[in-house]
Amino acid sequence: MDAILLQILNGIDKGSAYALIALGLTLIFGTLGVVNFTHGALFMIGAFVAVTVGKVLDISKITIDPSRVDFLGNPAKIRTPYVTEWFGDFGLWLIEWSVLVSVVVAIPVMILIGIIMERGLIRHFYSRPHADQILVTFGLAIVLQNIIKAIFGANPIPQSAPDLLQGSVDFGVWVGMAENAVVYPLWRLVYFVFSMVLIGGVFAFLRFTTFGMVVRAGMADRETVGLLGINIDRRFTIMFGVAAAVAGLAGVMYTPISPPNYPMGMDFLVLSFVVVVVGGMGSLPGAVLAGFLLGIIESFASMPLIKDSIAAIGLPSIDQIIIYLVAVIVLLVRPRGLMGKAGMMEE
Amino acid sequence: MSKLILNRRGLLKTGAAVGAGMAMPTILTAASDGGYTNAPTGSTVTLGFNVPQSGPYADEGADELRAYLLAVKHLNGEGDGGMMNTFSSKELKGNGILGRKVEYVTGDTQTKSDAARASAQSMIQKDGAVMITGGSSSGVAIAVQGLCQEAGIIFMAGLTHSNDTTGKDKKANGFRHFFNGYMSAAALAPVLADRYGTDRKAYHLTADYTWGWTQQASMAAATEAKGWETVANVLTPLTTTDFSSYIAPVINSGADVLVLNHYGGNMINSLTSAVQFGLKDKMVNNKNFEIIVPLYSRLMAKGAGENVKGIFGSTNWHWSLQDEGSKAFVQSFGQEYGFPPSQAAHTVYCQTLLYADACERAGTHNPCGVGEALEGFKFSGLGNGDVEYRAEDHQCFKDVLVVKGKENPTSEFDLLEVVEVTPRAQVEYDPENEFFAGGSLGTCNPGA
């Protein structure tokens, strides 16, 4: 029982990341009709916004301490971050909570990156075939990756969560189970809550604001909305910014879970396309649902018990391929995905 | 473009490289000391440094490249000479190799066998390299080693830890200075038994590919010999980035030790997950739960950040060693680049020097002569105490370091501390040991 609960927690946690990325991907596909292969790279850039913020906060004044020596036998250099020098305890607090600082920084940065991308590149591809969109965004992803690699190197760069949110909590006790039965990392719970808030925010934004309503109308029928004299293009630009921000924030918050390095976006890209397809291309609730579902399926598939019993009937280790297998089955059996519009791609 | 280069050939010589778009005739076979592939005829000799420059191990590759450049400097008599001064063999005079100035070419393995072989081929066929060295993963090392055997070139392996490199995939033209999975396990097991007791239940998470399997098998065998019990071995896909679903079942499995047979990004992510799940502070069977990472590198430790603190593992070499050779190397490397070298840097620097020395002793670059000079060669002064290149499988035998993540690092490089230096005798094994049997060196191939 506890093992199952643990895997469900793991599943929704993985699912949070999948859902967030797939949500942005679907927003872009739904509103702009663009298949965006750069989306994984946006997730990665979000993570590196956190790295950058960490590094900026760590810019230090260097003083020489003659009493100690470094590895070469020279007098040791002592580094004092300027923020602590200037702001004292508040500076320390900033460094400690740099992930949250990064969240604040990432929102405008990612929106800006998204808008620049849309204005500078994507908009010239609306009328071109999907294949061209895939190719140009794929090229952009390669370029972005290489830029990050040139700046930050290839090694993963660890980011720690604030002390207060590190370590694990006894989740089992909260739900009335025995002590120490289900111990779960606190930050992962934070990640889940954060993603729920973000997803909720996006849905509320689309449902309750005029802006959102216009965009939803635009998703349904772009031409008509255009005929009504509403400048749908500008709204779509902003939507691209929002999608980039969602991906970026997912990346920022992911850094304490997995130290970021430049290829991380590609790993998530393939996965998130699978999620979008399973959920139903163009369906926002579908993307979220499929994200969580696939997260949970993947978690269960990696349980030793399940791995062993599947291996016992002669099939290869299922956890390696489960996600792809699900995608293939869904595409063949129910091509419009879990919640896709009827008739979509069902030929 | 090429016209310009041809005009500048004189200048290029000092630059010590042959590069792209260039139209320099290649010497395939030749004259005096001939009869082997790419025998050098002029006043220079070209070495090929084939390291990952893209992909996840690019930083490791960059560090290797730094060490290679340093070695070339020292061989050509520039700089402070580094470990040439402490090396027990005194053949190297700082006048290049066999009086020929050392030049080099670089290439990108991309950590893919295909790309690595393509890059090595271009060094052999285009640039006339007489030795290839480098690499940062076993798949690549074995692939390039096979290629060099076919082409008649010496291969001095870089970072490769799989038993197979000098086990079932060993080759007459290939030599490995780095240690291997078996040696890691043999070095670690006694220390672990000593610290954690002999009554332990170990849970293994293993990267699902050749290196992971050999590492796991070696660890399981070595720890079981000390009385440990292996309760589970779960294979994790190479592409996993979130290990939470593999870590969670460990918690209530009854195991009190977790062994992470992972390397690189896998290891960083699995260790991060394990620590987040609170395994480090857990009590099981009235014992402190422990995590072990059989193969450590400083770059990995850096990637895993705080999480490595107190975690045991093994490493080939560490810059904090206090023997003369290590000190000289750290000094020399640190002066040049401003930070201490990694174990990858150390191993490739040694490999370059060892190759050069073997050429001097053999009086030729002929792979067969060089191979003969390296086989059974005993030396010291390159760190790791007294070392021997075993003739039977071309594996270097030397002391192995057991390290653990440092609790209170004093600098960003000070991440590991050496707990124990396991003497060579304890990690030696029979070449036909179950983990290594099945291969054959074959005959040395001079090519041409």
Added chain:
Amino acid sequence: MTLMRDRTLLIIFTLFVLAAPLIFAPTGAAYPDLLQRFAIYGIFAIGFNILFGLTGYLSFGHAAFLGVGSYSAVWMFKLLSMNILPALLLSVVMAGIFALLIGYISLRRSGIYFSILTLALAQMSYVLAYSVLTPLTNGETGLQLRLDDPRILDAAGPEGFLPSTNLFGLEMKEVFWNPTVFGYDLQFNWGYYVSAVMLILSFWISIRIFRSPFGLMLRAIKTNQTRLNYTGVNSRPYTLAAFVISGMFAGLAGGLLASMDPLAGAERMQWTVGGEVVLMVVLGGMGTLIGPVLGAIFIKYFENIFSKINEVVLQGWFSFLPDWLSNFLVTIVSPFVGRGWGLTLGALFMIVVIFLPGGLVDGARRIMRKITGADRRAAKARNE
């Protein structure tokens, strides 16, 4: 007229391919391994173009067939003979069967869904080849020859040496002629010429397919599948046939790769390799005859030559300049070459997709038109 033009193109192409060791000498690419790769990836791209260029179906999974081809070939070398002919045959057949299987599943969908299906299936093959299928593929290390392989058709060679791949005694790695021309040391190598003949053959097949009713149907699928169906044509077997044909080309390329260098690694099946062939075809010009080969040469040149330009080489280039300027230039240029080759490649690729949707061939055509003024003449002809 088209037939005449095709014949001229084939003749020029053949001459170009046969003279490649001479033609590429000034570019630094004229060594056997890279020339072989040009030819082999050229074949891969030509095949992929038959699917992608003609039908517009964008597959990210063709690396899987390349891998299957390589594995089949190496198994033939291990079990049967070092003669490359049976190996190549098995490569093509196995890749064809595999393509039939994957194609049958993924062609049930079109557009982006098709792309994602191929991506998922290829990634599955890669993951399995890397780990679970290790007995067949030798996993991480890659399948390679061993001294104790049976090779039942071959006589035993010298003790302790691996035999070389050959075509009835012509060794693939042998340089059979090594003249010096214009100061360049030329290497004429059997392996390259075997690949070259295959490339020319593939090019000829591709011309025939382009000009055939079958090719016409494939192009019709790309431009308007609905109309084609209402014209009484069942488009699915056509796309499947194109898929299998392109898969067989990929298998041939994989088999040739293994013939030139008998090792087959799982990375060959990764979707990024499948992405690379897409880059080749798009860079060169999708749907054109010669484009894919140009794209393959372009990318392989980048990967093998650009990636080797390190700082020292750059310093050599700029050493005629004053120190400060040379250092400045080295600093500016070095992020884009050597270890930064991927950045330059990605950027170039984007530029081509944005400004030259027809690829390099399109670019060359535009330039030709500018020069000859054919543009104006054509416009005039239209108006008349």
Added chain:
Amino acid sequence: MGILEVQNVNKRFGGLQALNNVNLDVAEGSVHALIGPNGAGKSTFLNCLIGKLKPDTGSVQFDGQPVLGKKPHEINQLGVARVFQTPEIFMDLTVFENVMIPCFAHRDGAFKINAFARVLRDKEIRQKAEDILEDMGMKEKMAAQSGSLSRGDKRRLEIAMCLVQEPKLLLLDEPTAGMARADTNNTIDLLNHIGETRKITKVIIEHDMHVVFSLATTISVLAQGAIIAEGLPEEIKGHPKVREAYLGEAEV
């Protein structure tokens, strides 16, 4: 017995009864027009005929064979060609190629791998394609890319593509929709011209009464998913039910 027989076809979309017990009998050689107000179910009906939609109940027989559940290409191979509302042609290909494709489909069937034959060496196909273009007055445009044609020429090309297959039945879905008067008249002339030289049964779905009364030999009127009247053009003109449901005050 007509060449096309539709019996009791029903189709429902959710709560909407799109087709309600539709019966239709098209006589061989006739030009049968299907008219009706917007949303009457004309397109749904047509889609059922050509295999795009599957009706809930009912049967459709063409030339004695059931066609329901058959795929579009199978129905075409039976001898049914279709002209779309907006011309569906192969925009990236030349006019000549556009016409050759249906020639091949007609001769070689739904699928044939003839990867080593040469299109341009196939005299029979070339001849046929050239003839039809000649007939349609498009011969001088045969090298042009069909996407660059005028709208009228695109329609002309599409009809040529259908005719070259020598179909038994030609379905025309609002062939003059969105056309200027002059183009419409050209199309009418064209269709009449076809009628003179070839004996092809036609089913026309049309809005424009001018077109209908210029071409049709029989007219069926569809309203709210059901056939409400059928007869000769003169009969339909005066039919009270039709006036009420559809023609309204429109001048006829």
